[in-house]
Amino acid sequence: MKKTNSVKGQRSLIQRIALAPYSVWALLFIVVPLIFIAYYAFTDLDYHFTTENITRFFTTTSLVADGEGTREVRTYVLIFLRSLKLAVISTAICLLMAYPFAFLLTKAKPRTQSILITLIMIPMWMNFLIRTYAWMTILQDTGILNGLLGMLHLGKVHIIGTESAVVIGMVYDYLPYMILPLYSIMAKMDERLIEAAYDLGCNGAGVFRRVIWPLSLPGVLSGIEMVLIPSISTFYISQKLGNGKFYLIGDAIEGQYVANNLHFAAAIAFVLMIVLLIGMAFLQRAANKRVAA
């Protein structure tokens, strides 16, 4: 009896020793830094409380050219909405491209599957700055794409510096993050459920809507998160492919950091974080409801 107790004591001691360093680390370097974002967002240069930074985010205005005249817009709100728009478009395109591919992949021979998955991961291992830069040389007005089009006498296209270029960059960089979770969910799907649905009189569309789509929903959700979050917060893609014209929320944070306006940078980051938290919770709930239904 006594021996068991001491063994138990020893085990819980081991557990505490094992857990202690990480608990301290997580508190100091995960939790506390987030508090610092809030702290900087709500203080001025002398660390006195202020809501100035947050107000500035919502009220700063600037003039933009609009047809013949100019129009006053809320600078940072507009930047935020633009980031959201481009990120949502990119995520939707990624989903449309990745979903059929992931599904086809599960139907291939195991050997083909593993080769293709490896191929998809190769670009992920390459530095994303260089890959983005390579797209810049492709899309430039005097770039490779226009060179090819010129050889085929197809005229020229102007893509660089447009929103399309930024979206192409985002889709390219984050497509694998959509394919992998979709594939890993679909690979686990029970083939017999699909057969059963056909046997019970479903047509192709019905099988997709009633069986395949609901079963793949967790993968869809996880893919959306993995593409949406990095694309909404990116700052390199927009600088290179948008020619610095399409200022995104990530650019705004980075710009304020470079200008050493740490309090305002923190305020923008704070707003971004809160919006993402609410958005993700909302998405999760909607998905849970659908699965339950």
Added chain:
Amino acid sequence: MKPIAKFYTALLMIFLFAPIAILLVFSFNEAKSLSVFSGFSLHWYQELLRDSETIDAVKNTLILAVSASLISTVMGTAAAVGIYRLRNRYLRSTLETVTNIPMINPDIITGISLMLMFVFVGRLFGAHTSLNFGTMLISHVTFCLPYVILQVLPKLQQMDQALPEAAMDLGCTPLKAFIKVEIPEIAPGILTGLIMAFTLSLDDFVISYFTSGTTFQTLPIRIYNMTKKTVTPKMYALATLIFFVILALLIITNLMGANNAQNVQDSKRPKARKGSLPAA
């Protein structure tokens, strides 16, 4: 695969590999252009080898990735063991939530938050620049830890509970049972976690960008600085070398056995977020 499936797969592969093919080709360009190929030359590779700043950056990146992955693997494995044994439900779910934060948060938020803290603490001690190798190491360990924990924890859960108990019945102390029985059981998870932490650290740009000072430059930061000026094919030569190193590693791991295919897949799982994909 049906013809239409093959066609679609081919299109997708062209999209994914077009930029990579382009940088492979233009790294051998004779001239300085990145869009007009004028002749084959190894000139830019020679330039690269002479670029001491880049060579230093490669060394720095390796030093940082090795230290960050080792520290996060040891601490993360211990943490997984601790979390696995934790009976207090609230403490457990709090720890799991906190562990998820760096994976769900955008990198830019993680980077900014750590930077603000380092700057604040640095000012308390009257330092002018508080960002250096140390702050970068702390940051890298922080974003690697969750991935290690999420690799080790499932292995612990799959382990037969009777094993360590049997070892102790046969006279092992708990510590000995842990080392001799549990560690070998969870070793594949630890290894995957280590590889994952290593590659994440190698590749990280955003968090490094905010937490590195001027004194310690890693390869992604060096590349960023290169792309701020006119880029020469030298950078493509660098990318080509990286590409072949990756290819070699992938081929080796594939040859090492079918079992490893899964590990490679996990090791570069969406850097982005969510180490654990939702269960079906």
